[in-house]
Amino acid sequence: MLSRLGLRVTALGYLTVILLAPLVMIFYRTFQHGLEPVWQSLSDPNTLHAFQVTLIAAAIAVPLNTVFGILCALAIVRRRFRGKGLLNAFIDLPLAVSPVVIGLALFIIYAPRGGWFGGWLSQHGFQVLFAMPAIVLATIFVSVPFVAREVIPMLRELGNEQEQAAGTLGASRWQRFWLITLPSIRWAVIYGVILTTARCLGEYGAVAVVSGRIEGHTETATTRIDDLIQNFQTSGGYAIAVVLAVIAVLVLVLMTLTKPKEEAA
């Protein structure tokens, strides 16, 4: 009894100091002088643009990585092929490597001078670095693993008997996927999409390296926080931070709402 209580207090205490206290501080600092200044700094055109950039990057990266994640999971669980182990390991790469390193790698490839493709692309009038394409690429890169990682165990547990049964009942490969496989893994996909979205909105490191952080142009929500703080516009930075934190809390709520359903299914 005592040890259980002790464990609980330790866990909660740890989370309070490490997670909750800083979050509360941000909320406190942001709303210190009421709602008005918060609203003002959020309606700054450059801030609005930064949110827009982040949302566009997420809107491209999330669907792409959802489709890719499902396909990868199907390949890894259902197929036998050479290099399957490698694919499985590669999916986790963005989790293992620091986002800054990922940004640097993109930089090396797409740099207009000395980059692998950068030179050719800029000759044809297409700018990757310090523009939207680099931000999108970096966002896609860092958010690759989540859907596949959620779907793989679900597919393993599902097995393929239901699909075989559907086959003997006359369903084509396509019908088997849409009518049997996808509905069976839907909660894993939804959970993966939520995690992917959260990761896309929060991405900082890789984007910071490749975006150029040009105000009103290639600034994302996260890089703008940093830029504003660096320029002593702390209240603006706090306001954006609060918006991201609120989104994170919403994501957590969504996740806890979807998780039990998955277990019950």
Place this chain on the structure above:
Amino acid sequence: MSIEIRNVTKRFGTFTALDNISLEIPDGSLTAVLGPSGSGKSTLLRIVAGLERPDTGEVLLSGEDATRLAPQRRNVGFVFQHYAAFKHMTVRDNVGFALKIRKRPKQEIRERVDELLELVQLSGFADRYPSKLSGGQRQRMALARALAAKPRVLLLDEPFGALDARVRAELRDWLRRLHEEVHVTTVFVTHDQEEAMEVADRVAVFDHGRLEQVGAPAELYDAPASEFVLRFVGDAVRLGERLVRPHEVVLRRWPSDGAVEVEIERIAVLGADARVDLADGSGERLTARLRREELEDLDLTRGEIVWASADHFRGVASAVDAEAAQPLG
């Protein structure tokens, strides 16, 4: 519709699951494929359904070559041991799946599903999910689902294997009656010889990927083609140098040609029958199965010496040769 399997061989790596199998299953029959685990019986069924491809050989359905046909084009009903219920669909949607795929009108699907649910005694369960059904109910749902599109053949892979003994016995009876009503060519795989003998009108016995014998249940029992069939289908005891059924053993109080001298170790009365445990001079034990009247006529007691023979023996003539060629552990 008939099924014809011609010279089918299937290997998984170095393991030979089916070794040059040829088997004909006549239209409208109820055939059991019987064998121990790893004998290749499930693989054969999956090849007929198109879930596996044979390495060599052909599968003909109604005389047409179906060897390379995808499962969805064979119109074959398949029932899995673990039901393979569509967990995210209600019982109604599970049973109606094949008709939905065939884009039949909603009204027709509804009527057919109701009819099938009645057939499998699940009428009140249409709107439940499979997770709310018992094992036996799930398997009946799977059967109704397999029958929905009026398949040419119904294949069942150890359909009662995951159920407890009482439900299994019920479903056996029920399958037998269903076959009499629906009359679709049915093949079911089982490792339970009693189940095969009780339900099927033809039994094909498999061992180590080979077809040992195919015939009516009585044929297999009375005239087994190999020692394996003799041992697998019913009990077998060694009498001198032969293998016989316990009920074929005749006990007499005097010696006769080919009779073996045995000592009575134990007598157990089991209802109408009695079991007599015997030991011959070399200490080899065997069992005789007698009717109660025979036992009483003989007036046997424990420790007595009698002579055992098998006069009406019709079993494996070359049992000793077979054993010499392939010793059993």
